[in-house]
Amino acid sequence: MGHVHPLNQIIREAVKIFTDLGYEVATGPEVEKETYNFDALNVPHDHPARDMQDTFWLKSGDLLRTQTSPVQIRYMETHKPPLAIICPGKTYRNEATDATHEAQFTQLECLMVGIDITLANLKWTLEQFFSRLFGNTTEVRFRPSYFPFVEPGFEIDVTCFKCGGKGCSLCKQVGWIEIMGAGMVHPKVLEGVGIDPKKWQGFAFGCGIERIAMLRFGVDDIRLFYSGDLRFLNQF
Amino acid sequence: MKVSYNWLQSYFNDPLPDATRVADILIFHAFEVESIEQHGDDYVLDVKVLPNRAHDCLSHLGIAKEIALISKMPLTKPVPKSHELTTAHKLNVSISDTSACDRYIARRIENVKVGPSPKWLVDHLEAVGQRSINNIVDSANYVMLSVGQPLHAFNADNVSKIDVRFAKEGETITTLDRCTITLDPKTLLIADGDIPLAIAGIKGGTHAEVDDSTHSLILEAAHFNPSLIRTTSLRHTIRTDASHRFENEISPDLAEYAMNLLTDMIIDCAGGTTGTEVDINNSTLKPAPQRVSAHAVNKLLGTTYSDADVQEVQDRIDYEFRMDLDREADMIEEVGRVMGYEHVTAVAPTEKFPVPAVLPEYFVAESLRRHLAENGFSEVISYSFAETGEQEISNPLQQQRHFLRAQLAPHLIEIIEKNNVNADLLGVDSIRIFEIGKIFTKNGEELQCAVGSSGKDDINATLPFSVTNIFSGAANVVEFSLSSHIASISANTSYTSLPDNTPVTTTYTHFSPYPHSPRDIAVFVPSETDESEIFDIVVREAGPLLTRPPRRFDRFEKKFPDGTEKISYAYRLVFQSPEKTLTTEEVNAIMGTITDKLNARAGWQVR
Numbered sequence: 058m059g060h061v062h063p064l065n066q067i068i069r070e071a072v073k074i075f076t077d078l079g080y081e082v083a084t085g086p087e088v089e090k091e092t093y094n095f096d097a098l099n100v101p102h103d104h105p106a107r108d109m110q111d112t113f114w115l116k117s118g119d120l121l122r123t124q125t126s127p128v129q130i131r132y133m134e135t136h137k138p139p140l141a142i143i144c145p146g147k148t149y150r151n152e153a154t155d156a157t158h159e160a161q162f163t164q165l166e167c168l169m170v171g172i173d174i175t176l177a178n179l180k181w182t183l184e185q186f187f188s189r190l191f192g193n194t195t196e197v198r199f200r201p202s203y204f205p206f207v208e209p210g211f212e213i214d215v216t217c218f219k220c221g222g223k224g225c226s227l228c229k230q231v232g233w234i235e236i237m238g239a240g241m242v243h244p245k246v247l248e249g250v251g252i253d254p255k256k257w258q259g260f261a262f263g264c265g266i267e268r269i270a271m272l273r274f275g276v277d278d279i280r281l282f283y284s285g286d287l288r289f290l291n292q293f
Numbered sequence: 294m295k296v297s298y299n300w301l302q303s304y305f306n307d308p309l310p311d312a313t314r315v316a317d318i319l320i321f322h323a324f325e326v327e328s329i330e331q332h333g334d335d336y337v338l339d340v341k342v343l344p345n346r347a348h349d350c351l352s353h354l355g356i357a358k359e360i361a362l363i364s365k366m367p368l369t370k371p372v373p374k375s376h377e378l379t380t381a382h383k384l385n386v387s388i389s390d391t392s393a394c395d396r397y398i399a400r401r402i403e404n405v406k407v408g409p410s411p412k413w414l415v416d417h418l419e420a421v422g423q424r425s426i427n428n429i430v431d432s433a434n435y436v437m438l439s440v441g442q443p444l445h446a447f448n449a450d451n452v453s454k455i456d457v458r459f460a461k462e463g464e465t466i467t468t469l470d471r472c473t474i475t476l477d478p479k480t481l482l483i484a485d486g487d488i489p490l491a492i493a494g495i496k497g498g499t500h501a502e503v504d505d506s507t508h509s510l511i512l513e514a515a516h517f518n519p520s521l522i523r524t525t526s527l528r529h530t531i532r533t534d535a536s537h538r539f540e541n542e543i544s545p546d547l548a549e550y551a552m553n554l555l556t557d558m559i560i561d562c563a564g565g566t567t568g569t570e571v572d573i574n575n576s577t578l579k580p581a582p583q584r585v586s587a588h589a590v591n592k593l594l595g596t597t598y599s600d601a602d603v604q605e606v607q608d609r610i611d612y613e614f615r616m617d618l619d620r621e622a623d624m625i626e627e628v629g630r631v632m633g634y635e636h637v638t639a640v641a642p643t644e645k646f647p648v649p650a651v652l653p654e655y656f657v658a659e660s661l662r663r664h665l666a667e668n669g670f671s672e673v674i675s676y677s678f679a680e681t682g683e684q685e686i687s688n689p690l691q692q693q694r695h696f697l698r699a700q701l702a703p704h705l706i707e708i709i710e711k712n713n714v715n716a717d718l719l720g721v722d723s724i725r726i727f728e729i730g731k732i733f734t735k736n737g738e739e740l741q742c743a744v745g746s747s748g749k750d751d752i753n754a755t756l757p758f759s760v761t762n763i764f765s766g767a768a769n770v771v772e773f774s775l776s777s778h779i780a781s782i783s784a785n786t787s788y789t790s791l792p793d794n795t796p797v798t799t800t801y802t803h804f805s806p807y808p809h810s811p812r813d814i815a816v817f818v819p820s821e822t823d824e825s826e827i828f829d830i831v832v833r834e835a836g837p838l839l840t841r842p843p844r845r846f847d848r849f850e851k852k853f854p855d856g857t858e859k860i861s862y863a864y865r866l867v868f869q870s871p872e873k874t875l876t877t878e879e880v881n882a883i884m885g886t887i888t889d890k891l892n893a894r895a896g897w898q899v900r
Binding site: 062 | 320321322323324325343344345346347519520523524540541592593594595596620621622623625626629630634635637638639640641642644645646647648649650651652654655659662663665666667668669670671672673674675676677678684685686687688689690697704707708711712715718719724725726730731733737738788794796797798799800801802804
């Protein structure tokens with residue numbers, strides 16, 4: 058019996074959870090145009106927000122996408138709201154690698170746009186997702202943050218699935234685990250794809266599949282996922 | 294940004310809550326706090342100020358205003374003294390391009406005494422990781438770290454006039470850290486005619502450096518074009534506290550306030566009197582903040598705030614120097630975070646969405662990976678970076694892997710070889726793996742699959758459909774494009790037709806980094822013997838260093854000349870320690886014990 062890669066096992070679960078909730082799975086290229094990866098996501102050319110993500114540039118002038126968020130733009134260019142998508146995919150950042158950082162990693166993007174999609178809906182959606190993923194009743198907490206393509210923007214914490222929030226070694230005794238970034242779609246992003254932000258609104262989030270897999274399976278070094286080492290992969 | 298707790302306290306008459314509580318106020322309403330460290334009688338908070346608030350919160354006053362807004366503690370903002378300006382000395386300032394510099398305030402201070410800074414100032418600066426230089430430079434740094442406006446002091450004796458102009462090709466400047474930089478015409482300078490005095494908004498030069506012999510100063514508080522400062526500092530790879538603030542578009546109004554505070558500081562610390570001032574101001578008024586209704590806030594956040602709540606928060610905000618509140622969404626965020634996001638309760642969306650279509654690419658890849666896994670192949674994901682290819686990376690992480698892969702097979706073969714030495718440890722006779730991923734050519738990217746084995750398997754026979762193998766090497770690898778299979782997925786396909794998989798609940802266990810030792814043992818036993826008896830003895834006697842259940846690789850029956858019928862069972866045992874490399878003697882000793890125990894049974898004979 059062979060083994061499906063642990064990252065794809067998490068993606069499989071995420072896809073199941075979201076397709077059950079009525080989301081469509083969408084995709085986009087890994088080699089991306091600068092405009093889709095940055096400008097259309099409200100990161101103008103000379104803006105300091107570009108420093109938030111170190112980018113691999115290709116000789117062709119294109120780049121390796123630093124996030125799955127450009128799929129939001131590509132999808133909204135060809136689909137009218139209301140819309141609800143998830144997009145799992147590879148992403149790249151030009152960062153030195155260590156036990157928790159990889160130059161190549163996997164994200165799951167989620168976007169929901171409708172007439173009255175609210176932050177309260179985002180909270181419900183995340184609670185559903187993480188409760189099913191971690192097999193426990195999981196609470197979600199928002200902390201203010203900044204991602205150019207959402208406003209308000211948040212860092213998302215979930216109650217520790219191991220101790221249920223009481224505090225343990227996994228959550229460093231705080232009961233919460235920082236899991237990903239999210240927010241309400243920035244009106245400029247909607248305007249840019251010809252969707253009227255006065256009429257439509259929604260939420261978006263992007264989470265690192267490796268981060269979830271590391272928590273779920275107790276993996277302490279992100280590089281194992283890309284090692285091709287069957288002593289690791291065959292455990293799943 | 295490093296923020297001193299004592300420094301923050303200087304803006305409040307009432308005592309602040311303790312440093313941890315201050316951090317919590319920021320964490321849940323404004324910014325991440327990455328650490329709190331004690332520094333003498335002070336605490337230093339490392340506050341992660343992101344680009345949306347870098348224009349006003351890369352400053353102690355900015356952070357103090359946040360604390361005041363959130364905690365409702367009254368804040369005492371520093372109020373500059375009024376200074377009489379004179380026209381005793383001529384001070385000429387010219388700006389060649391007002392789109393590059395839309396405000397420049399220059400002010401002379403006469404008869405200062407340059408010397409060491411007072412202790413409190415040295416302490417404040419050192420707490421946040423700044424080195425004390427002298428009372429003039431320290432004052433400029435202190436005011437910058439207080440309010441966020443970069444400032445500069447020139448030795449007035451070495452400056453006849455100030456020209457804000459672009460550099461000439463090949464012009465050079467020696468910066469305060471004694472580096473000589475060759476400039477280009479896109480670099481804005483502060484110059485005195487032909488003499489560069491500073492790279493505008495980024496770093497000062499040595500020509501008009503303040504030293505112990507300086508008596509008169511020209512202070513600079515300016516406002517530069519943010520993207521000009523950003524591109525210039527990136528081009529010269531000089532990132533400074535000043536450039537970091539200017540590139541985030543601080544308020545042009547801040548220059549005047551900071552100039553007045555700096556004047557007070559210098560006169561306090563170094564004496565002197567104010568002299569001539571020039572203020573060339575071409576800055577435009579920032580748009581008024583966009584106030585919002587409770588309806589707008591509740592519509593986006595799903596909250597139930599009253600108009601009174603929402604108006605009260607907006608009344609409390611100190612809008613001075615804020616540049617980030619010109620959209621309705623900006624103010625909704627402001628109200629939401631001040632009120633606290635814990636007030637948002639989860640609500641299921643009720644809106645109806647179109648029936649989702651299946652993504653053929655995902656469907657095909659997912660079906661294939663399940664099929665291959667069921668047929669004994671393990672999935673790997675390797676790096677997209679390769680030594681050869683058609684798409685080259687300009688800034689690779691590893692110089693030797695500066696292409697995007699154009700094929701999956703080369704990495705797959707490397708991975709097979711790497712795993713081959715562990716076949717015994719893995720309990721397999723050959724390494725069987727596959728990868729499904731993008732390859733990148735001049736024509737774009739394409740989803741492919743590569744399947745390989747170190748054995749002699751007929752891979753094509755394992756695949757669920759017939760493929761065109763594009764791999765031509767000697768290895769047992771099949772690589773193929775998935776595009777035609779993706780194209781053949783019909784519109785009414787459903788994910789429910791994928792086999793249902795229960796989620797894996799594995800907890801990963803570390804594997805030993807030390808070498809493993811495989812050993813074989815074969816034993817003749819009477820034909821009526823149950824194999825589990827052998828198995829039990831072997832496992833028990835092998836002990837904890839046996840890494841996995843013995844793998845039987847051979848079994849045959851033999852009739853002996855004396856008429857007895859026996860069966861030979863042969864097993865491969867793999868030994869490994871999590872702590873060290875096992876010696877041959879250690880493994881031999883274990884094998885010896887197993888052999889003895891097996892031979893002790895009547896009619897059993899280890900071969």
